[in-house]
Amino acid sequence: MSNFTVDYANEAKTWIKLSEDLTDLSLENTLSLPQICVVGDQSSGKSSVLEALSGIPFPSGAGLVTRCPVRLVLRCAVAGTSWSCLVSTTASSQTITPKTRQELPAIILRLSETLTHGSNSDLSADTIVVQISSPESPDLILVDLPGIVRTATAGQGSQVITQIDNLITDYLKQENTIILAIIPANQDIATIDILERARLVDPAGERTLGVLTKPDLVGTGNEEEVAAIVKNIRKPLRLGFIMVKNRSQFQNEEGISYQAAKEDEELFFRDHPTFSCLDQRLLGSSNLALTLTKLLVLRIKETLAPMKRQVEVMLSSIRADVRAVSSYGSASCPSERQKLLVTLTQEFVRHLNDCVRGEYRDRLIVCNPSLRLYTRALIIFQELQTKVAATAPHFRVEDFITNLAHQMEALRGRELPGFMSAQSFYMFIQEFINAWSAPARMAAAQMRALANEVVRELFGKIAVSYPLLRASFREVASTILETSEDEALRLLEGLIVREKDPFTINEFLQAHINKLRYDRFESSVDDAFRGTIQDSSGSGSWQATKEHVGASLRSWYRTAHGVSSSANAEDMSAILEAYWTLASKRFVDNACMCLDDRILGTLCGKVQEACYQFVHDEAKLEAFFTEDEAMVARRTQLERTRDELIKANAAMNNIQAARKPTPRSQKSTLMRSPPSHQLKITVAVRSQGLGLQLADEGGRVSTAFPNQPSHHLKAGCNQGISP
DSSP: OTTSOHHHHHHHHHHHHHHHHHHHTTOTTTSOOOEEEEEEBTTSSHHHHHHHHHSSOOOOOSSOOOOSOEEEEEEEOOTTOOOEEEEEETTEEEEEOOSSGGGHHHHHHHHHHHHTTTOSSOOOSSOEEEEEEETTOOSEEEEEOOOBOSSOOTTOOTTHHHHHHHHHHHHHTSTTEEEEEEEETTSOGGGOHHHHHHHHHOTTOTTEEEEEEOGGGOOTTOHHHHHHHHTTOSSOOSSOEEEOOOOOHHHHHHTOOHHHHHHHHHHHHHHOTTGGGSOGGGBSHHHHHHHHHHHHHHHHHHHHHHHHHHHHHHHHHHHHHHHHHOOSSOOSSHHHHHHHHHHHHHHHHHHHHHHHHTOOOSHHHHTOGGGOHHHHHHHHHHHHHHHHHHTOOOTTSHHHHHHHHHHHHHTOOSOOTTOOOHHHHHHHHHHHHGGGHHHHHHHHHHHHHHHHHHHHHHHHHHSTTOHHHHHHHHHHHHHHHHHHHHHHHHHHHHHHHHHTSOOOOOTHHHHHHHHHHHHHHHHHHHHHHHTOOBOTTSSBOHHHHHHHHHHHHHHHHHHHHSSSHHHHHHHHHHHHHHHHHHHHHHHHHHHHHHHIIIIIITHHHHHHHHHHTTTTOHHHHHHHTOOOHHHHHHHHHHHHHHHHHHHHHHHHHHOOSOOOOOOGGGGGGTTTOOOOOOOOOOOOOOTTOOOOEEEEETTEEEEEETTSSTTOEEEEEETTSOO
């Protein structure tokens, strides 16, 4: 921790504590929390890197050692405080407190066995959490992921490769995950699989940091190649590379302490002929810890505002969900149950009345369009109108008029020639009106089904915790609606009977008949003029036209107004069409009002009256207010999530550390930016004013003042180097 200033150490502790608190709230499945994931091939040196950072031994060896994620939470304790550790898993609330560092590998292996159910080939998505507090520890949170496997070995199922790939991808694709790619320095970097995986989820390399291990195993002559990687020349990453030398196998067997291993690491890099020439901030586990802490703190700062907005949106949504499953009161004694029944009934009737009247002001109805009863009822009314209109005979078709003439002739009695029989009109109109019965009955059935559906859904949302009460209310409503439908059907049949006895004082009928007659006359005139004969010169002969039009109109008049069956049928067709149009509109309006009044209009009052009858039936009340266990469990879970989000929001609100946004472009120089220097230039401003030009000239920042005297003042300094 000597590389930290006191102020920055305290700031880092504050920010990392915030990330830790958010993780402890189990929000990692809902929020993309900042984290550092350690990934690499099997035997790439992952465990050794973690040991160097944490000061604790990790399980290591051949084959698949890490079989579940291990979250390592490191806290820097006050000097003089003893080392302490707490181990747990996300699958259980139990904790283990090791007394010494040496106990940890066995504990981690034992918990891995538990999480994978004793299988050597299976993996688990549950996490082992190791919390360490020590004066030597940095403030840091790391996630160790299983090593990449290319081929399954003895005792491993073929599915292990896919399981590991999926587990690693799930972590790496999270946008706030910093990828710590472990790469053996003695291998060709072009063949390293983890860098390709990182590139797929982080194409710009903005959150990938490479860590070169095993520099002591680099073959002679390959040192310059490794140095080029550290300098970020080969396979460049935005965050660059850091090289570390961990304890060798021999040193592990000899039991060399971590402090001695760090001293050996420093000596190795200082004395190495090639590596000693590199920027020393890119070498060593201490610099790695410092860099990781800076990266993690920076990532937390950058994501704080977006995470806070996301938490607030989630909190608003979860509060609405909690309200939706919350009860309207307690039901622990008879009086409370009576009061609760009345409350629920009144609340239900209030909402149902709004649904029936089409007044959608309440949030419950606004958020649930299926509860908008009257809006959906209008669709049934429109369908009824369409179906009734579809029963209209084809009054103007020639076949209809011909058939009508035959029927009128067959019904002729003592009427004199030229007179139409009123009995014929009554018989025809009754036949047409009979077709309205089926659409009306269908509309009544649809209205009852719709009201029943809305009642069920509405009460299901109000009495969400009480299944027996919901069932009883639904039964009551269903019985009421069946009775209301029967009443509506009787009224609809009465409407049809009345329409079969033609009557109106509406002037529409006379006006419509006249309009139909005029339309037919106008059509005959158009037909007459379209058929005029033109002479050979192409100019119309008025005499010929006059004769043709006159003949055509006389023919039409004889057909439409002559004393004949066809003429009577033509006129009867116009009268039938006019009255059918009037009567059908009147019937649709009356039928819709009947359905509205008898099925919807009486529903609220009848349901309220029926439900109040349960108030004095204590046996039923006790059964009614037995809560659904699944709903209680859901409400408990929602309340727990709500409380966690409230705590998360409070934690982000209470963060007091200063937040100075760092441009994303500066992240690439986070590890290697030299100390900044200031250059002060004093210039006398003359009457012509001050002109200022900035330019990058061969790695130098050049400042020029062209408005000054002819020689132009000019100053410059090398970037990052004191002038």
